[in-house]
Amino acid sequence: MDIDEHPLAYLLHQQGWSASDYLVRLGAVHQRLGYGPIARDRKRVTRWTRGGVTPDLHAQKAMAALHGIPEQEITARPWPEWLKLACVHDRQFLSAEWTLTATIELLDRVATTGGTMDRRGFLVVTGITPVLAGAATAQPAAARAHGRRVGADTPELFEQSLAILRRQDDVLGSGQVHASARAQLRLIVTTLRTTSYTEEIGRRLHGVAAEAARICAWTAYDSGRRGLAEEYYLVGLRAAASSGDQVVTANILAFWAMLRYATGDPRGASALVADALGRAERIGSPAMNAMLYARLARAHARAGDHRASDRAVNAAFDAYDRARDCASEEEPDCVYWLNLGELHMQAGSCELDLGRPGGALRHFTAASAGLRAFDAYREEDFPRSTAIFLAREAEARMALGDLDGAVDSARRSLDHLGDLSSARGTSSLTDLRARFAGHRAVPVVRDFLAQTA
Incomplete structure (x- = not known):
């Protein structure tokens, strides 16, 4: 659907x-x-x-x-x-109280069955504000006295596994990683339900459950299953709120915002990021701030708000400058992928959404300038994202009348996508081919369309 x-x-x-x-x-x-x-x-x-x-x-x-x-x-x-x-086949995901019992039950359900909402894409959260209000009332994680005792090494092992999954998704694509993320979530939920632990370990276990759910959500979204992704984000936010981990919570909100502005709800996306930015002082991470402002810029651009988007882009670059100045300080692992090139890619996407292809092309070009620089965009490490951004670069070149350049960017995009499993990547090229169709009379475009049919 x-x-x-x-x-x-x-x-x-x-x-x-x-x-x-x-x-x-x-x-x-x-x-x-x-x-x-x-x-x-x-x-x-x-x-x-x-x-x-x-x-x-x-x-x-x-x-x-x-x-x-x-x-x-x-x-x-x-x-x-x-x-x-x-x-909605099961409305409990929307109506359940924000208690530990309900959260663990819902985590168990999505980990075991892969969720119950429509698989093909229907989003059912029609208002973000009630969800954020619910998160503010979430019951905090508690100690558990029954079962085999586990200590700090258990959540540490989960954290290491999730860090690997994040990076595997970059290289292998969401289709292959989603099943592994679900398996990891099932193992975490089993640990929550069957072992004994202190309150501190309970909080950390809820935190890794939240991050595992976020990876499940992201890989579902990238695979084209938007409704399923939202279900994972809902449950992940429950676990994050109970964990008290501001980094995990902000990261979930930021990724959920991508889903919302991509599906026509930039206002909801802005609300999610605003909540995440409200946690920024407690997190104390300039890199996290840069990522959040970039998300906010995308949401404003999708809403057509030029000024708000420009302000957020500037805030993202300012925050990144502070992150480089504090390079010796440890940043959360979940923002390992952020660099100056990535911010230029996001800024270019904002320009494109706002109908400013010239500005978009300047940012896309800056992102790949000096590929060996520390903070340039690393194409070989992020082939899916590179393919998507190159497709957007091709769109900008086409809007500027540079069809030769547009076809060149499109070919590079196709090369990076390869056999990666990503519905978003495939869709970006499908949309690009549709745009090229209007220029079929131009030989270079006609050849590209024939070769990629």
């Missing part, structure tokens, strides 16, 4: 109902609620799903009753957002 599919169209497809079938069922409920008969013109359903028409309040109440959704959700969420609740 495409992420932009209307929830009513999705429900009809899932149930195998035609528009007429649906109106018969809806009409019966509409009548039972005392609202009288409902017109059975099948075009009405088309207008609801494709024409931007909002059903009247009585029709929405009948829909809520038909799909088992509490009526108050109609006023709490706009149409058709509230109807997305009918697409």
Whole structure:
């Protein structure tokens, strides 16, 4: 299912109902609620799903009753957002209390089954603010007295394994790493449920569970399974909040923000990053700050806010300068990938989103300048990201009328992607081919399209 599919169209497809079938069922409920008969013109359903028409309040109440959704959700969420609740197979992920028992149960469920939300991409968190409010009330991790005793070496081993997984994802791609991340999460959850430990070790175990869930979320997102990714982020945030680990929490929020602005919710993405930045003083990491401001810049750019995006880009570069000045101080391992080249890539993407291809190309060029420099973008270490950014560079060159340069960047992108497993990488090239299609009459473009068909 495409992420932009209307929830009513999705429900009809899932149930195998035609528009007429649906109106018969809806009409019966509409009548039972005392609202009288409902017109059975099948075009009405088309207008609801494709024409931007909002059903009247009585029709929405009948829909809520038909799909088992509490009526108050109609006023709490706009149409058709509230109807997305009918697409969730298990609403406990959204409604469970922020207790240790609920968190471990949900961690166990996603680790064992891979989650329960729609696999093909439906996001169901329609408001980020309630999630962040829930995280603020999370029950802190506690000691456990039953089972074999484990000490500090256990979370340390998990931390080492997760650091390896992060780097394997860079080189091998998300498709191959996702299964390993799930296996690691299952092992951590088993440890949480069956061993005894102190409160401090309990916090660390919740922290590694949160990071394992984040890697599961990221690899699911990069594999094109956006709904599943959001489920992992939700559960990961629960574990992070109970751990009290500000670095793990901020990292989850930052990666979740990528998912939200990529799926049309830049405001939600900004809220996630703002929460993460609120933890910055306690973290004390200039590199983490640079990463967070880069995420904030992307969210503002997706929202079309030039000034806010530019301010955040400048803040990201300023923070990175402080990180270089404090190079002797230890930074969190989760920002190992950040360097000046990466920031230029992010800034270039912002420029592209804001319709400024000239500025985008300047940043993309700066990112790869002096490939042997310490803080240049290391293409061989990050082939998937390099492929995606080169596709964006090609888009900028195309917008500037440099078709030869655009094709050259596109070919380099294809070379870096190779056989890496990444739906995002593949999608970036598919989108680029669609853009090239309008220039098919140009020989160099025609040859590229023929060779990559």
